[in-house]
Amino acid sequence: MEIIEISENNIDMFTGYIHEDMAENIGRVFYRGLAAVENGMVCAAMIWEYLNLESGEDNEGAIRFFRAEDSRPALLMLEEYSDRVRKENVKLSTVVISLKDHKTEKDLLGQAGFSMKLTESDQIIVSLSELLELPLMKSGDIPGGIISLCYATARQFRNGISKCLANGKKGLCEDLKYLQASFFEERVSCCYEKDGEINGFLLVHALPSGMISVQLMICMDDDVKSILGGMIRKSLLSLDEEYTRDTKVVLNRHNQATLLLMEKLMPREFGIPVYSGCRKEI
Numbered sequence: 018m019e020i021i022e023i024s025e026n027n028i029d030m031f032t033g034y035i036h037e038d039m040a041e042n043i044g045r046v047f048y049r050g051l052a053a054v055e056n057g058m059v060c061a062a063m064i065w066e067y068l069n070l071e072s073g074e075d076n077e078g079a080i081r082f083f084r085a086e087d088s089r090p091a092l093l094m095l096e097e098y099s100d101r102v103r104k105e106n107v108k109l110s111t112v113v114i115s116l117k118d119h120k121t122e123k124d125l126l127g128q129a130g131f132s133m134k135l136t137e138s139d140q141i142i143v144s145l146s147e148l149l150e151l152p153l154m155k156s157g158d159i160p161g162g163i164i165s166l167c168y169a170t171a172r173q174f175r176n177g178i179s180k181c182l183a184n185g186k187k188g189l190c191e192d193l194k195y196l197q198a199s200f201f202e203e204r205v206s207c208c209y210e211k212d213g214e215i216n217g218f219l220l221v222h223a224l225p226s227g228m229i230s231v232q233l234m235i236c237m238d239d240d241v242k243s244i245l246g247g248m249i250r251k252s253l254l255s256l257d258e259e260y261t262r263d264t265k266v267v268l269n270r271h272n273q274a275t276l277l278l279m280e281k282l283m284p285r286e287f288g289i290p291v292y293s294g295c296r297k298e299i
Contacts, residue, residue: 188232
């Protein structure tokens with residue numbers, strides 16, 4: 018049995034074991050992966066993302082995927098993970114796994130020192146048809162200056178991203194400064210242009226599974242409420258043109274601002290039950 022690093026060169030070995038929406042992240046700047054392989058069979062795998070490596074804050078390791086068929090290889094893999102994150106001066110590791118069919122993984126993480134608890138996922142998954150019925154879609158026009166991302170120049174995009182980073186805003190993209198506009202659905206994503214500069218983004222990414230994930234939503238203009246509402250309407254109308262209405266959209270309540278927005282837009286929607294955990298590394 019061996020523990021191997023997952024890379025762009027060998028990710029095809031894990032098709033069917035690692036969820037495709039997670040596997041696509043291998044190769045991104047801050048994502049890493051490990052797998053335990055015995056007699057040519059995968060018996061455990063994990064993918065994590067490093068947070069704050071370039072921000073000056075305490076480094077974290079966020080385990081985004083964890084699956085195990087057997088305790089011994091899984092625990093050996095977690096030992097290797099511990100060695101690697103300590104070399105990056107990671108202070109804290111976090112993990113979230115779904116409640117369904119993951120009791121084994123939850124127990125293994127507990128054995129490895131993670132404090133696990135049952136909670137609600139930050140993610141909400143809704144259909145496009147539900148989003149098109151939001152009162153927001155009937156409450157106003159789209160302000161001038163809101164354009165599809167495909168009409169922004171490369172310079173405008175890059176300068177707009179730099180402005181987001183200067184304001185400490187990365188959305189779900191820890192590697193935002195390294196991403197090209199093509200990572201996002203450019204006909205569905207939109208931005209707010211003012212005096213030739215980008216002062217707002219609503220960026221979405223098409224996942225391999227066919228779902229659409231909202232990655233960043235920000236307005237750096239005084240008229241925040243109007244611009245954000247307009248970008249949401251613009252993006253949803255573009256989604257309606259490009260995708261079927263049963264398309265699933267993933268919304269992530271990753272901070273207080275997005276939590277409050279989701280509670281206002283969809284107060285009856287809840288995330289699925291998950292196990293979440295954390296462990297101090299240093």
